[in-house]
Amino acid sequence: GAGVSQTPSNKVTExxxxxxxxxxxxxxxxxxxxxxxxxxxxxEFLIYFQGTGAADxxxxxxxxxxxxxxxxxxxxxxxxxxxxxxxxxYLCASSAGTSGRIDEQFFGPGxxxxxx
Amino acid sequence: DAKTTQPPSMDCAEGRAANLPCNHSTISxxxxxxxxxxxxxxxxxxxxxxxxNNETNEMASLIITEDxxxxxxxxxHATLRDTAVYYCIVRPDxxxxxxxxxGGTRLMVxx
Numbered sequence: 001g002a003g004v005s006q007t008p009s010n011k012v013t014e015x016x017x018x019x020x021x022x023x024x025x026x027x028x029x030x031x032x033x034x035x036x037x038x039x040x041x042x043x044e045f046l047i048y049f050q051g052t053g054a055a056d057x058x059x060x061x062x063x064x065x066x067x068x069x070x071x072x073x074x075x076x077x078x079x080x081x082x083x084x085x086x087x088x089x090y091l092c093a094s095s096a097g098t099s100g101r102i103d104e105q106f107f108g109p110g111x112x113x114x115x116x
Numbered sequence: 117d118a119k120t121t122q123p124p125s126m127d128c129a130e131g132r133a134a135n136l137p138c139n140h141s142t143i144s145x146x147x148x149x150x151x152x153x154x155x156x157x158x159x160x161x162x163x164x165x166x167x168x169n170n171e172t173n174e175m176a177s178l179i180i181t182e183d184x185x186x187x188x189x190x191x192x193h194a195t196l197r198d199t200a201v202y203y204c205i206v207r208p209d210x211x212x213x214x215x216x217x218x219g220g221t222r223l224m225v226x227x
Contacts, residue, residue: 042220044217110159
């Protein structure tokens with residue numbers, strides 16, 4: 001079946017602009033995660049959704065970052081007033097989110113964001 | 117902060133076993149040991165996880181010491197396609213717990 005997909009695969013923007021990154025999780029997966037990966041480092045957690053609600057947004061670096069998942073499926077990560085330091089690969093993952101089962105997270109290919 | 121320590125890089129000859137170590141001396145009783153890998157330009161991929169018993173699946177084997185303070189991921193017959201960064205992660209086994217990645221081990225499989 002289809003895996004996690006993310007669009008766009010690459011996004012180049014100018015400092016100060018607004019960007020939206022989209023994640024389509026695996027169908028039926030209730031848990032959705034966003035991570036950010038800088039060059040040469042491991043991914044860092046940003047936010048976790050269970051269904052439509054953000055259950056843990058402790059990883060968001062500041063209030064310029066916001067994410068939504070209005071229907072409990074597709075999620076959008078929104079970044080306002082982008083800065084050069086926001087340049088990174090943004091990864092999305094989903095999992096079945098079922099209590100008592102293995103919580104294997106399936107990752108998408110990521111969106112590479114470059115802020116000029 | 118990551119709760120695991122891994123060597124930054126390792127080499128392995130194609131066809132030989134790759135043994136990737138991980139130290140997690142502060143692991144809690146309810147935390148599992150997970151392994152993910154990330155091939156260049158791809159998202160991380162789940163490999164295996166375990167609590168205290170050794171585990172094996174079609175991809176790899178996981179050996180956890182009796183005191184659970186360290187583990188080893190074994191790729192029995194490494195191929196060039198196994199070249200990747202391998203991450204050892206400890207976390208409770210339930211939804212809602214993010215993966216905390218450290219630096220991982222960059223495994224280079226050589227012909």
